[in-house]
Amino acid sequence: MWGYPFYRVRREIGRQAKTVLVTAGIHGEEPGSVEGALRWLESGEWAKWRVNWFVLPCINPYGWERNQRRNAQGRDINRQFRNPAVCPEAQLVKRLVKGHRFVFVLDLHEDVDSPGYYLYELCQEPPFIGERAIAAVGKVIPINRNRVIDGNRATSPGLIRREANLSRLKQRLRWPMAYHLFLNGCRHILGSETPVHLPLQQRARAHNVALRTALSALGDLR
Numbered sequence: 232m233w234g235y236p237f238y239r240v241r242r243e244i245g246r247q248a249k250t251v252l253v254t255a256g257i258h259g260e261e262p263g264s265v266e267g268a269l270r271w272l273e274s275g276e277w278a279k280w281r282v283n284w285f286v287l288p289c290i291n292p293y294g295w296e297r298n299q300r301r302n303a304q305g306r307d308i309n310r311q312f313r314n315p316a317v318c319p320e321a322q323l324v325k326r327l328v329k330g331h332r333f334v335f336v337l338d339l340h341e342d343v344d345s346p347g348y349y350l351y352e353l354c355q356e357p358p359f360i361g362e363r364a365i366a367a368v369g370k371v372i373p374i375n376r377n378r379v380i381d382g383n384r385a386t387s388p389g390l391i392r393r394e395a396n397l398s399r400l401k402q403r404l405r406w407p408m409a410y411h412l413f414l415n416g417c418r419h420i421l422g423s424e425t426p427v428h429l430p431l432q433q434r435a436r437a438h439n440v441a442l443r444t445a446l447s448a449l450g451d452l453r
């Protein structure tokens with residue numbers, strides 16, 4: 232991709248096993264997301280879970296190398312999933328995930344303005360797991376407790392639960408990757424957002440705590 236390798240890491244234990252997708256680095260100026268995905272892979276903790284792993288640790292390598300949000304075309308990849316023909320990274324992600332049924336997705340991001348950690352939860356029906364993840368992450372990193380976060384009213388401290396209304400999502404002109412995944416069958420997606428003013432390893436750890444807690448909350452995956 233623009234002269235850079237595009238990595239996909241998979242562990243498959245069987246067709247009957249559930250598959251978890253972890254994505255990071257779609258925004259190049261969010262290095263803690265890539266670090267979080269790599270830390271998870273390097274820790275070996277993934278092996279404790281009885282799931283198939285599908286990890287895209289750096290979706291925007293061009294932006295990551297330059298510490299810039301957008302790709303080589305100047306596009307925000309995370310807005311191109313409705314019309315991916317204009318964006319090679321979005322096109323490639325769509326092709327790679329096609330045919331997979333993900334029981335859960337953790338999409339790693341960072342926020343340059345946020346005073347603390349927060350989560351987006353896109354889920355059609357209970358059980359919701361956002362509150363539990365926030366409680367666990369709050370032990371290792373401060374939580375953003377503002378009533379409005381990134382322009383959205385917080386559902387509870389540090390959590391923005393997105394309305395998972397299929398027909399309304401379809402009407403949106405620009406789709407982030409999460410909408411594409413949701414509309415293609417994944418019914419539980421968390422967007423994990425770390426504040427960039429904290430040390431990189433602390434941010435990476437926070438993403439890992441969110442993932443571990445979410446997997447535990449979903450149950451039946453060990």
Ligand SMILES: [Zn+2]
Nearest residue numbers: 258261340341
């Ligand atoms: Zn982002």
